[in-house]
Amino acid sequence: MIELGVNIDHVATLRQARRTWEPDPVWAAVEAHLGGADGITVHLREDRRHIQDADVRKLRDLTQIKLNLEMAATDEMVGIACEIKPEMAMFVPEGRHEVTTEGGLDIVAQEAQLKDAVARLADRGIIVSVFIDADVAQVEAAARIGAKVCEIHTGPYAHAFHAAGRDAESPAVLAEIARIAEAGAAVRSLDMRFNAGHALNYYNVQPIARLTGIRELHIGHSIISRSVFTGLREAVREMKRLMREGAERGLRP
Ligand SMILES: CC(=O)[C@@H](O)[C@H](O)COP(=O)(O)O
Numbered sequence: 416m417i418e419l420g421v422n423i424d425h426v427a428t429l430r431q432a433r434r435t436w437e438p439d440p441v442w443a444a445v446e447a448h449l450g451g452a453d454g455i456t457v458h459l460r461e462d463r464r465h466i467q468d469a470d471v472r473k474l475r476d477l478t479q480i481k482l483n484l485e486m487a488a489t490d491e492m493v494g495i496a497c498e499i500k501p502e503m504a505m506f507v508p509e510g511r512h513e514v515t516t517e518g519g520l521d522i523v524a525q526e527a528q529l530k531d532a533v534a535r536l537a538d539r540g541i542i543v544s545v546f547i548d549a550d551v552a553q554v555e556a557a558a559r560i561g562a563k564v565c566e567i568h569t570g571p572y573a574h575a576f577h578a579a580g581r582d583a584e585s586p587a588v589l590a591e592i593a594r595i596a597e598a599g600a601a602v603r604s605l606d607m608r609f610n611a612g613h614a615l616n617y618y619n620v621q622p623i624a625r626l627t628g629i630r631e632l633h634i635g636h637s638i639i640s641r642s643v644f645t646g647l648r649e650a651v652r653e654m655k656r657l658m659r660e661g662a663e664r665g666l667r668p
């Protein structure tokens with residue numbers, strides 16, 4: 416069964432807008448859990464624009480489902496992860512001026528440095544994931560550095576889907592799906608876990624949930640946006656329903 420990790424960064428974005436104590440990401444994690452989430456994802460950015468170190472610690476202590484910590488592959492972040500020990504840590508590229516993550520991690524360009532960082536986390540029993548573009552060369556490099564999970568970047572697919580007026584059968588969308596499927600097949604053939612995420616929403620999630628061998632989707636902005644109107648529990652429940660239906664509709668390709 417395909418799993419859903421709910422990214423709750425933007426609950427903290429709202430709190431940080433007033434530098435106050437509400438809304439509390441821990442409450443969000445509980446609501447997401449009750450809505451059927453299989454895990455919680457947070458991105459502890461170097462600029463601490465939303466999630467704070469204390470949030471990660473509290474989530475570690477109080478969340479009863481898997482915690483996935485997204486972070487840059489820096490000494491500081493690896494140290495924090497080794498201390499807090501989430502179930503999974505995911506290396507992502509980070510830019511101070513980006514609104515959100517703009518692309519996958521270039522593992523090929525920094526293999527030796529990343530291999531050390533993966534080893535430090537693995538020594539602490541943390542499963543290491545990497546956020547990469549749908550590119551087989553990056554998948555192969557992920558296996559070489561010892562990653563156990565690849566999260567394939569679905570941003571280009573989401574962009575194509577939106578530009579095509581939500582037509583899942585348009586050539587541009589099909590080309591992006593084929594790229595993700597090819598990367599996913601490489602991930603699985605190298606004995607890693609095939610996850611995907613970024614910019615998935617209630618309209619574009621099903622073609623991704625249908626992919627052969629996909630294990631887990633990480634979705635944040637769209638779920639938190641909907642929760643403003645429906646409540647988080649209901650927003651998560653609806654996303655899980657769509658994912659389940661998408662997966663049941665048959666595998667592709
Ligand atoms: C790696 C990824 O695709 C997203 O999870 C992103 O890093 C989330 O960070 P923001 O919530 O700051 O956009």
Ligand SMILES: NCC(=O)COP(=O)(O)O
Pocket residue numbers: 422456566612613614615633634635636637
């Ligand atoms: N790694 C992707 C993630 O956690 C959620 O990304 P988004 O849905 O907020 O774009």
